[in-house]
Amino acid sequence: MAMTFALIGNQNCGKTTLFNQLTGSNQHVGNFPGVTVDKKEGTIKNSGGAVVVDLPGIYSISPYTMEEIVTRDYLLGGDPDGIINIVDATNIERNLYLTLQLLELEMPMIVALNMMDEVAGSGGSIDIQKISDGLGVPVVPISASKNQGIDELVERALQTVRHREKPLHHDFCKGEVHRAIHSIAHMIEDHTEAHNIPWRFAATKLVEGDTGMMDKLEINQNEREIVQHVADEMEAALGTDREAALADMRYSYIEQVCAHAVHKPQETMEQQRSVKIDRILTHKVFAIPIFLGIMLMVFWLTFGVVGSTLSDLFGEGISFVTNLADAALTSMNIAPALHSLVIDGIFAGVGSVLGFMPTIVTLFFFLSILEDSGYMARVAFVMDKLLRKIGLSGRSFVPMVIGFGCSVPAIMASRTLSSERDRKMTILLTPFMSCSAKLPIYSVFVAAFFPEQGALVMMALYVTGMAVAILVGLLLKNTIYRGNPVPFVMELPAYRLPSAQNVLRHMWDKAKDFVVKAFTIIFMATIIVWLLQNFGPGLRPVQDSADSLLAVMGRWLAPVFAPLGFGDWRAATALVTGLMAKETVVSTLAVLMNVGDSALLAPVLSQMFTPLAASAFLVFTLLYMPCVAAMAAVRRELGSLRGAVTAMAFQTGVAWVVAFLVYQVGAMLGF
Amino acid sequence: MTLDRLNIGERAVVTAVGGEGILRRRLLDMGITPKTKLMVRKMAPLGDPIEIHIRGYELTLRKEDAAKITVEKIVEE
Numbered sequence: 169m170a171m172t173f174a175l176i177g178n179q180n181c182g183k184t185t186l187f188n189q190l191t192g193s194n195q196h197v198g199n200f201p202g203v204t205v206d207k208k209e210g211t212i213k214n215s216g217g218a219v220v221v222d223l224p225g226i227y228s229i230s231p232y233t234m235e236e237i238v239t240r241d242y243l244l245g246g247d248p249d250g251i252i253n254i255v256d257a258t259n260i261e262r263n264l265y266l267t268l269q270l271l272e273l274e275m276p277m278i279v280a281l282n283m284m285d286e287v288a289g290s291g292g293s294i295d296i297q298k299i300s301d302g303l304g305v306p307v308v309p310i311s312a313s314k315n316q317g318i319d320e321l322v323e324r325a326l327q328t329v330r331h332r333e334k335p336l337h338h339d340f341c342k343g344e345v346h347r348a349i350h351s352i353a354h355m356i357e358d359h360t361e362a363h364n365i366p367w368r369f370a371a372t373k374l375v376e377g378d379t380g381m382m383d384k385l386e387i388n389q390n391e392r393e394i395v396q397h398v399a400d401e402m403e404a405a406l407g408t409d410r411e412a413a414l415a416d417m418r419y420s421y422i423e424q425v426c427a428h429a430v431h432k433p434q435e436t437m438e439q440q441r442s443v444k445i446d447r448i449l450t451h452k453v454f455a456i457p458i459f460l461g462i463m464l465m466v467f468w469l470t471f472g473v474v475g476s477t478l479s480d481l482f483g484e485g486i487s488f489v490t491n492l493a494d495a496a497l498t499s500m501n502i503a504p505a506l507h508s509l510v511i512d513g514i515f516a517g518v519g520s521v522l523g524f525m526p527t528i529v530t531l532f533f534f535l536s537i538l539e540d541s542g543y544m545a546r547v548a549f550v551m552d553k554l555l556r557k558i559g560l561s562g563r564s565f566v567p568m569v570i571g572f573g574c575s576v577p578a579i580m581a582s583r584t585l586s587s588e589r590d591r592k593m594t595i596l597l598t599p600f601m602s603c604s605a606k607l608p609i610y611s612v613f614v615a616a617f618f619p620e621q622g623a624l625v626m627m628a629l630y631v632t633g634m635a636v637a638i639l640v641g642l643l644l645k646n647t648i649y650r651g652n653p654v655p656f657v658m659e660l661p662a663y664r665l666p667s668a669q670n671v672l673r674h675m676w677d678k679a680k681d682f683v684v685k686a687f688t689i690i691f692m693a694t695i696i697v698w699l700l701q702n703f704g705p706g707l708r709p710v711q712d713s714a715d716s717l718l719a720v721m722g723r724w725l726a727p728v729f730a731p732l733g734f735g736d737w738r739a740a741t742a743l744v745t746g747l748m749a750k751e752t753v754v755s756t757l758a759v760l761m762n763v764g765d766s767a768l769l770a771p772v773l774s775q776m777f778t779p780l781a782a783s784a785f786l787v788f789t790l791l792y793m794p795c796v797a798a799m800a801a802v803r804r805e806l807g808s809l810r811g812a813v814t815a816m817a818f819q820t821g822v823a824w825v826v827a828f829l830v831y832q833v834g835a836m837l838g839f
Numbered sequence: 840m841t842l843d844r845l846n847i848g849e850r851a852v853v854t855a856v857g858g859e860g861i862l863r864r865r866l867l868d869m870g871i872t873p874k875t876k877l878m879v880r881k882m883a884p885l886g887d888p889i890e891i892h893i894r895g896y897e898l899t900l901r902k903e904d905a906a907k908i909t910v911e912k913i914v915e916e
Contacts, residue, residue, distance in 0.1 A: 227865075227868050227869060228864075228868035230864050230868065232860075232861045232864055232865070233861075258895075259894075259895055259896045260895075261870065261894045261895060262869065262870045262894050262895075262896060265868065265870065408873070411863065411864060411867060412856060412867060412872065412873065415867035415868065415872050416872045416873060416874075419870060419872050419875070434895070435895065439895075439896075439897075442897070443880070443897075446881075450881065450883065450884070450890075451884070452882075452884050453884070455883075455884045456884055545899075548899075549883050549888060549890065549899045550883055550884055550885075552883065552887070552888050552901070553883065553885040553886070553887050553888070554885065556901070654861065654865075655861060655862040655865050655866075655900075655901075655904060656888065656899075656900065656901050656904075657862070657865045657866060657869055657898065657899075657900045657904065658898070658899050658900075659869070659896060659897065659898055659899075660890060660896075660897040660898070660899055661896075661897075662897075
């Protein structure tokens with residue numbers, strides 16, 4: 169049985185870098201059961217097959233956030249044989265707070281003291297032996313980014329587990345707190361043994377008032393009252409409440425350990441540099457223009473320079489492979505229907521969705537640089553006030569902005585949000601940001617109906633999207649997401665140069681994620697759409713798309729859109745094909761109107777729409793459920809198919825209502 | 840006085856941490872405990888949240904939450 173280590177640490181302490189150094193390319197991403205928290209696992213290099221599991225970055229194991237609960241359940245679940253706790257040496261006091269809680273678990277453990285190069289570079293020093301004595305576990309100084317000390321860390325970690333070396337002490341309390349913890353520990357001994365939970369950890373949690381732990385240990389009413397009484401006495405004696413008393417106990421112990429061992433300047437050079445950088449980047453006046461400038465630059469590079477070049481290359485590659493397959497199928501004399509399914513259905517469908525890939529990978533290249541450098545936290549700081557009104561925090565701003573480019577990476581980027589509630593709300597609202605694939609639809613309609621006010625209409629559409637997002641946000645905040653949001657109390661980490669390895673790794677993971685999606689959900693969807701397009705009722709193959717099942721569906725759906733002013737079956741059909749990719753709306757309309765080329769579409773559109781109906785159609789296109797690639801991303805990030813289907817139905821409902829209002833109110837006003 | 844009332848650049852010592860539930864726990868976990876010194880570094884461009892320097896690192900929190908932290912200003916001589 170291979171040894172398993174849990175890798176735990178605060179956010180921004182270099183945990184991902186260490187994980188990448190430990191495992192190299194030997195890693196894969198999964199999920200913790202039942203929740204959308206990433207579980208990264210890998211085999212440690214030169215360790216004889218030991219496995220390391222990267223747990224979420226957390227500051228404490230109090231049972232409040234999803235990440236903390238996942239970590240706690242995983243550690244108590246009995247899977248890991250040992251803990252590697254990574255600690256940021258430049259920020260040692262706050263990092264050790266988590267360490268002290270981990271020590272209470274009485275598992276073999278080792279502390280990796282990271283960023284020691286920065287401490288030394290700023291003229292500081294940390295006495296490793298004294299820290300190790302103070303904590304009662306081995307401490308190894310490392311620099312994950314420079315790959316220093318990793319070999320020793322692995323060796324010591326293996327040794328610790330092999331000899332089952334438990335922490336030498338875990339008694340950080342004195343006086344009243346000590347008395348409370350120990351009297352409770354004594355009482356619950358049978359329970360902790362029966363449930364295989366470390367007694368010290370359990371006792372501390374009970375004193376802290378953790379009801380989850382009480383339930384877990386099956387503490388009876390009588391014992392609950394005793395716990396309450398003991399804690400009350402402690403509070404009375406200390407003149408403070410239990411939570412503050414225990415936080416104070418841990419920090420006091422840390423201060424005592426550090427006082428003898430840590431000699432460092434008030435701030436490291438990196439921290440001083442960050443303060444200077446922030447004088448500009450979070451400046452009262454310049455902060456917002458700089459942020460907008462950076463985002464514009466990222467968009468220009470992604471969708472303009474890099475993205476389009478890569479997309480073209482990629483497109484050529486896909487058509488090359490498609491042609492090869494086409495020729496192969498022809499030479500093998502495959503039945504025409506099957507041939508068409510493979511080429512026109514699967515290759516065309518999956519190919520068009522895979523066409524997004526260069527954009528997504530490029531966007532994630534920039535996003536991981538912004539995240540790893542520490543800038544993303546500043547964006548949250550600068551933009552928090554704007555998003556708070558709709559019940560979100562500044563952290564959601566970046567995914568929403570990305571939504572103007574493409575909903576898929578935007579939804580995938582919501583993974584970095586630390587609160588489940590914020591994540592869900594962001595995923596629901598992001599598709600209202602008008603993505604770039606909708607632009608071809610707008611431009612055809614604007615050319616046909618509003619040639620004079622083109623820019624104004626486009627602007628109005630973007631603003632409508634944002635306004636709807638705000639209204640829906642307010643609605644959600646006051647209904648299903650009424651509960652307390654995770655507080656916005658966030659570290660602003662020192663700016664650091666992102667490591668190439670981390671950035672590449674991140675891009676690779678996201679690309680893989682997307683390809684897997686393309687070949688599962690999207691693959692299914694393309695086959696279904698192809699069937700609908702090429703077969704009529706009774707599954708007879710059809711020549712004219714007007715006879716296809718898709719057209720039948722369009723006719724069936726058309727009355728739904730009649731109150732919105734576009735009850736034509738061709739409009740409904742175009743909206744359905746738009747689910748593959750939004751720009752398809754235009755090409756479908758061109759086919760159904762028999763104009764062959766989308767460029768010739770504008771003049772004939774007025775046969776189908778009045779200008780008012782066209783406006784309603786545009787608004788509906790702007791807001792209705794996103795394309796299949798985005799749906800797949802929503803399903804993945806929400807972790808449930810039901811949630812994703814609900815989200816789609818909700819967005820389409822909102823689109824219908826808003827388009828209805830546009831058409832009916834417009835008609836009343838005489839447009 | 841409370842933390843949200845401090846001006847930029849002013850130093851103070853935490854005397855009590857209010858609030859409740861997850862917010863309070865988070866404040867304590869992040870190292871805002873009684874007797875800890877802190878300094879107000881800056882304010883976000885839109886006037887909220889604020890950035891404080893505490894235990895050797897930078898932390899940001901909203902003013903409404905900072906209002907739940909009682910501090911005693913350190914008067915520099």
